[in-house]
Amino acid sequence: MHHTAHRTVTVEAHRAKVRALLAPLADRVETVPLRDALGRGLAADVVAPLDLPPFANSQMDGFAVRSADLPDGGAELRVAAPVPAGAEPAPLVPGSAAPIMTGAMIPAGADAVVPIEQALPDSFPAPGAAATVRLPGTPAGNYVRDAGSDIAAGATALAAGTFLGPGQLGLLAALGLTEVPVHAAPRVLLVTTGDEVVEPGSPLEPGRIYDANGTLLEASLRQAGVAVTRTGISADNPDELAQLLHRHAPEVDLVITTGGVSKGAYEVVRQALADHDVEFGPVAMQPGGPQGLGSFEGVPVLAFPGNPVSCLVSFEMFLRPVLSGLLGAPAPRPVVRGRLAEALSSPEAKHQVRRGSLGPDGTVSLVGGAGSHLVHALARSNVLVQVPAGTAALAGGDEVEVWIL
Amino acid sequence: MHHTAHRTVTVEAHRAKVRALLAPLADRVETVPLRDALGRGLAADVVAPLDLPPFANSQMDGFAVRSADLPDGGAELRVAAPVPAGAEPAPLVPGSAAPIMTGAMIPAGADAVVPIEQALPDSFPAPGAAATVRLPGTPAGNYVRDAGSDIAAGATALAAGTFLGPGQLGLLAALGLTEVPVHAAPRVLLVTTGDEVVEPGSPLEPGRIYDANGTLLEASLRQAGVAVTRTGISADNPDELAQLLHRHAPEVDLVITTGGVSKGAYEVVRQALADHDVEFGPVAMQPGGPQGLGSFEGVPVLAFPGNPVSCLVSFEMFLRPVLSGLLGAPAPRPVVRGRLAEALSSPEAKHQVRRGSLGPDGTVSLVGGAGSHLVHALARSNVLVQVPAGTAALAGGDEVEVWIL
Numbered sequence: 058m059h060h061t062a063h064r065t066v067t068v069e070a071h072r073a074k075v076r077a078l079l080a081p082l083a084d085r086v087e088t089v090p091l092r093d094a095l096g097r098g099l100a101a102d103v104v105a106p107l108d109l110p111p112f113a114n115s116q117m118d119g120f121a122v123r124s125a126d127l128p129d130g131g132a133e134l135r136v137a138a139p140v141p142a143g144a145e146p147a148p149l150v151p152g153s154a155a156p157i158m159t160g161a162m163i164p165a166g167a168d169a170v171v172p173i174e175q176a177l178p179d180s181f182p183a184p185g186a187a188a189t190v191r192l193p194g195t196p197a198g199n200y201v202r203d204a205g206s207d208i209a210a211g212a213t214a215l216a217a218g219t220f221l222g223p224g225q226l227g228l229l230a231a232l233g234l235t236e237v238p239v240h241a242a243p244r245v246l247l248v249t250t251g252d253e254v255v256e257p258g259s260p261l262e263p264g265r266i267y268d269a270n271g272t273l274l275e276a277s278l279r280q281a282g283v284a285v286t287r288t289g290i291s292a293d294n295p296d297e298l299a300q301l302l303h304r305h306a307p308e309v310d311l312v313i314t315t316g317g318v319s320k321g322a323y324e325v326v327r328q329a330l331a332d333h334d335v336e337f338g339p340v341a342m343q344p345g346g347p348q349g350l351g352s353f354e355g356v357p358v359l360a361f362p363g364n365p366v367s368c369l370v371s372f373e374m375f376l377r378p379v380l381s382g383l384l385g386a387p388a389p390r391p392v393v394r395g396r397l398a399e400a401l402s403s404p405e406a407k408h409q410v411r412r413g414s415l416g417p418d419g420t421v422s423l424v425g426g427a428g429s430h431l432v433h434a435l436a437r438s439n440v441l442v443q444v445p446a447g448t449a450a451l452a453g454g455d456e457v458e459v460w461i462l
Numbered sequence: 463m464h465h466t467a468h469r470t471v472t473v474e475a476h477r478a479k480v481r482a483l484l485a486p487l488a489d490r491v492e493t494v495p496l497r498d499a500l501g502r503g504l505a506a507d508v509v510a511p512l513d514l515p516p517f518a519n520s521q522m523d524g525f526a527v528r529s530a531d532l533p534d535g536g537a538e539l540r541v542a543a544p545v546p547a548g549a550e551p552a553p554l555v556p557g558s559a560a561p562i563m564t565g566a567m568i569p570a571g572a573d574a575v576v577p578i579e580q581a582l583p584d585s586f587p588a589p590g591a592a593a594t595v596r597l598p599g600t601p602a603g604n605y606v607r608d609a610g611s612d613i614a615a616g617a618t619a620l621a622a623g624t625f626l627g628p629g630q631l632g633l634l635a636a637l638g639l640t641e642v643p644v645h646a647a648p649r650v651l652l653v654t655t656g657d658e659v660v661e662p663g664s665p666l667e668p669g670r671i672y673d674a675n676g677t678l679l680e681a682s683l684r685q686a687g688v689a690v691t692r693t694g695i696s697a698d699n700p701d702e703l704a705q706l707l708h709r710h711a712p713e714v715d716l717v718i719t720t721g722g723v724s725k726g727a728y729e730v731v732r733q734a735l736a737d738h739d740v741e742f743g744p745v746a747m748q749p750g751g752p753q754g755l756g757s758f759e760g761v762p763v764l765a766f767p768g769n770p771v772s773c774l775v776s777f778e779m780f781l782r783p784v785l786s787g788l789l790g791a792p793a794p795r796p797v798v799r800g801r802l803a804e805a806l807s808s809p810e811a812k813h814q815v816r817r818g819s820l821g822p823d824g825t826v827s828l829v830g831g832a833g834s835h836l837v838h839a840l841a842r843s844n845v846l847v848q849v850p851a852g853t854a855a856l857a858g859g860d861e862v863e864v865w866i867l
Contacts, residue, residue: 095681143658145668162669208838227678227770228841235663253548258640263550264567273632276500365632391866392822393798417797433613436633461796
């Protein structure tokens with residue numbers, strides 16, 4: 058389809074289009090060892106194959122006892138053989154108390170643990186020596202971790218779509234699992250464009266700038282678990298760009314371009330994709346308004362604007378949350394509310410995204426102005442400040458939603 | 463030194479000891495390409511070798527003008543040749559207006575830009591055709607991004623110790639840099655211990671549990687940028703453990719053990735390290751109270767307790783913040799304040815760390831109880847809730863500090 062004039066769409070509507078475009082990514086599933094699953098999204102519910110804990114065990118170092126032997130006022134009990142770690146202990150003989158370490162299995166017949174600190178004497182006798190111990194009155198269940206009290210066999214341990222971080226992988230290991238079904242990592246072709254853009258390390262002629270977008274977006278994508286192919290910088294030649302896309306698109310799940318999407322006379326991405334099913338139109342967002350979305354020879358394409366801050370905002374507002382929602386990875390950005398340290402103004406018809414610094418007391422300071430070229434200011438920020446459409450001004454002290462980078 | 467009875471130390475004092483133990487890690491510096499610097503900590507200040515932007519450029523698509531030609535009321539100006547992208551334009555002849563695209567260099571003689579929307583007609587004439595344009599009164603500096611307005615050449619672009627994420631690497635690329643000095647990633651030997659602990663995937667005999675600590679800590683360490691060597695599970699044989707450490711310690715910067723550090727009779731880590739310079743003593747923290755710290759044949763050792771939640775809390779409270787502070791990586795955990803959804807109690811003499819779930823409205827719900835074995839609850843948490851020593855109870859609605867995982 059040739060590109061035509063498009064009405065401005067909202068941030069939410071554009072994100073929904075990105076989601077629809079990328080939905081097929083969720084179909085590629087693979088089973089990997091736990092070690093390779095760090096940072097991936099779980100592709101199917103995992104049901105607990107066993108109870109956790111697997112057996113009733115002691116929460117303290119102390120004595121395993123029958124609570125019936127220790128009514129109010131307590132009693133003197135004979136000290137039995139210590140409960141071994143990592144093995145099934147002998148049943149507890151009535152009237153006795155078995156030394157037990159934290160985590161060891163409660164012997165059959167015992168139903169409570171008395172911590173060593175509450176015993177008289179408050180130390181364990183030498184193994185094998187005949188001894189007695191004075192213990193206080195103790196209710197059933199005292200300091201016992203019941204089998205299945207963390208999770209019961211058959212219950213859902215982790216739901217499909219869960220991000221697999223250390224805690225989640227630790228749980229899967231505790232359940233005895235060694236591998237897990239995850240969504241395959243998307244493969245992205247990243248193409249930065251512009252006659253004025255040169256590779257870092259090259260000499261900088263007048264009027265030219267170094268390519269920050271390639272490095273910035275590659276890092277963002279890799280941080281999000283995406284496999285990135287870079288092509289280097291494409292000059293402002295629509296035919297060459299189209300040939301480059303034709304060559305590489307079959308190897309990837311998504312093409313991302315930067316630059317060349319404004320309404321100016323020489324917009325290489327618009328021109329290269331003019332005969333393809335790609336829409337170009339403004340999103341009611343500042344920065345990052347000009348956006349392209351569609352497909353090139355069957356491969357999804359997102360065309361981001363050319364300024365570095367616009368690229369980062371485009372990634373964080375559209376691609377990252379969509380991947381997170383579809384694939385369970387990357388983890389969603391933490392969303393918190395903070396209070397502005399200063400006033401701000403915003404174009405009322407647009408969703409403004411400002412860069413800011415969130416302090417531990419919840420205060421949000423703006424870093425740099427609204428300009429999309431302020432990459433040093435971006436580098437000093439730790440949050441994106443969300444100013445929704447419909448807001449023209451906020452005062453110092455007003456509450457805002459921030460996304461933690 | 464042989465281990466002796468130690469007084470309980472505070473969380474802050476133990477963290478300071480860990481920091482002192484690991485301080486030499488900051489001395490290992492390497493210079494790497496930007497691509498390999500993602501997630502690393504900057505080892506030296508980076509000074510901007512050029513201005514950003516490198517030259518004054520247009521913030522809008524429009525006309526580059528001399529503001530002196532456009533007093534109040536505006537004027538009709540002759541349209542000059544368009545400013546080329548990526549090259550030094552010809553100086554602006556007085557009385558003319560040069561079509562210019564966003565980001566292009568302001569011609570010598572021009573000092574302002576009029577956006578195309580404010581021009582009459584509000585489109586660019588065909589290149590080469592003689593044309594005039596009516597423009598409004600325009601002040602000097604209008605829609606011009608000055609050279610150096612983001613950062614000036616010679617200023618500190620990034621300070622030593624900065625975590626290098628996408629925004630920081632984007633800035634370094636914008637400055638034309640291709641490599642950067644970073645702290646070398648620490649190498650850690652991770653040894654889980656316990657006769658009762660078996661590898662996931664093996665049959666589970668009565669009284670035994672699967673090793674969650676190895677997977678959980680390896681994932682935590684790798685997420686923090688640490689290179690991990692695993693040895694598998696060490697049985698409760700102090701001589702074997704000491705031999706294993708002797709074999710592997712020379713290859714790493716830090717040894718981490720789990721389990722075997724309590725006051726019980728059979729504590730394999732305490733026994734294996736008895737003749738080494740390692741202190742074992744309680745930290746006033748729940749969970750994760752029993753801790754060992756010192757060195758084995760010159761290599762730093764941290765001995766964590768054996769429960770999975772204790773391991774994670776030990777890592778997050780001590781090792782991660784120390785690495786973050788010493789090496790600039792990993793990024794510090796975001797710290798925010800939330801409001802408890804429910805009451806909690808805490809041992810007043812200890813710093814309690816609870817697992818919780820932080821909602822976007824700032825409400826913190828506790829997930830699971832205080833028990834250090836609750837790994838399923840851990841897997842459903844997204845924050846650590848900090849309850850400092852000196853607090854015995856908090857009510858629903860009370861403010862707490864949380865660390866976002």
